[in-house]
Amino acid sequence: MVNGTENLIEAALALPVGWWNWYLLLETGNKIAVWCAIFGGIPIAAGGIKYFFKRKNVTSDATPTVAVNISNEDKIDSGELALKIYNDYKNVSDELRDAQQRLQESEQEVAGLKDAIDGLRTMEEQNGNSKYAIEAEKELANGDTKLAKALFLKVAEEKEKEGKSVNSEAAQAYRRLGSLAFLNSTQDAIDAYQKAVDLDPDNADGWNQLGRLLYRTGDMEEAARAYKRVLKIGEATKDDGLLAVAFGNLGVLRKTQGDLKGAEEYYLKALALNEELGRKEGIAIL
Numbered sequence: 001m002v003n004g005t006e007n008l009i010e011a012a013l014a015l016p017v018g019w020w021n022w023y024l025l026l027e028t029g030n031k032i033a034v035w036c037a038i039f040g041g042i043p044i045a046a047g048g049i050k051y052f053f054k055r056k057n058v059t060s061d062a063t064p065t066v067a068v069n070i071s072n073e074d075k076i077d078s079g080e081l082a083l084k085i086y087n088d089y090k091n092v093s094d095e096l097r098d099a100q101q102r103l104q105e106s107e108q109e110v111a112g113l114k115d116a117i118d119g120l121r122t123m124e125e126q127n128g129n130s131k132y133a134i135e136a137e138k139e140l141a142n143g144d145t146k147l148a149k150a151l152f153l154k155v156a157e158e159k160e161k162e163g164k165s166v167n168s169e170a171a172q173a174y175r176r177l178g179s180l181a182f183l184n185s186t187q188d189a190i191d192a193y194q195k196a197v198d199l200d201p202d203n204a205d206g207w208n209q210l211g212r213l214l215y216r217t218g219d220m221e222e223a224a225r226a227y228k229r230v231l232k233i234g235e236a237t238k239d240d241g242l243l244a245v246a247f248g249n250l251g252v253l254r255k256t257q258g259d260l261k262g263a264e265e266y267y268l269k270a271l272a273l274n275e276e277l278g279r280k281e282g283i284a285i286l
Contacts (some may be wrong), residue, residue, distance in 0.1 A: 112179030
């Protein structure tokens with residue numbers, strides 16, 4: 001390293017005098033600062049250039065060239081993988097949550113993760129994103145969500161540009177993005193689900209997840225609005241499962257607000273529906 005530095009200095013000093021006019025006018029302290037900046041900046045600049053070219057392919061629209069070697073035999077059931085990812089990331093406080101919340105949160109988040117994994121596997125069968133999707137699933141299984149989120153964001157934005165006819169597909173991509181973002185950032189997840197319900201306001205999953213996240217942030221008014229949208233969709237579609245979930249969530253919200261009578265009314269409605277549906281877990285916790 002010493003010899004290399006000496007050679008660099010000798011080469012610099014051998015330059016024509018005209019090249020050094022600006023340097024010769026500097027004070028001694030500033031001259032030293034120039035050399036420190038040169039020698040200190042070279043490795044930093046090299047690292048920055050290397051990082052730029054390494055990440056450039058991730059955001060490029062061109063077909064990626066990721067070297068992977070994953071066979072179908074390596075894959076596990078998407079539901080099992082979703083549960084593994086959820087358990088690996090689960091690090092939430094139970095202080096403000098009761099058994100109803102914990103059960104529904106677990107069920108809904110695992111279902112969202114499963115859908116995201118299934119979405120990646122669908123991409124694996126398509127041209128253009130297949131190699132990215134394979135690598136994204138591999139990274140996701142190891143706890144890294146960045147590439148998968150980048151893929152779903154790309155799909156969502158591309159579908160949005162295509163127009164209203166594919167709004168439901170764009171919303172689905174945003175919901176998948178939201179289920180992954182939830183593992184790292186509640187606000188990023190809220191932003192993704194808000195986009196989803198704006199694009200597809202009749203999808204109960206988007207409203208339910210948005211309500212749950214808003215509840216976690218303490219925005220009870222907006223959480224109640226989201227849960228009531230789930231209730232309205234359940235009534236319109238005569239879906240007792242949706243109604244049970246909506247009543248249960250509204251009961252949790254009322255209980256948190258100190259309205260025990262209101263909470264009881266919602267819980268009893270959820271209990272009756274869970275009994276009709278034979279949902280033992282829902283019956284046990286209400």
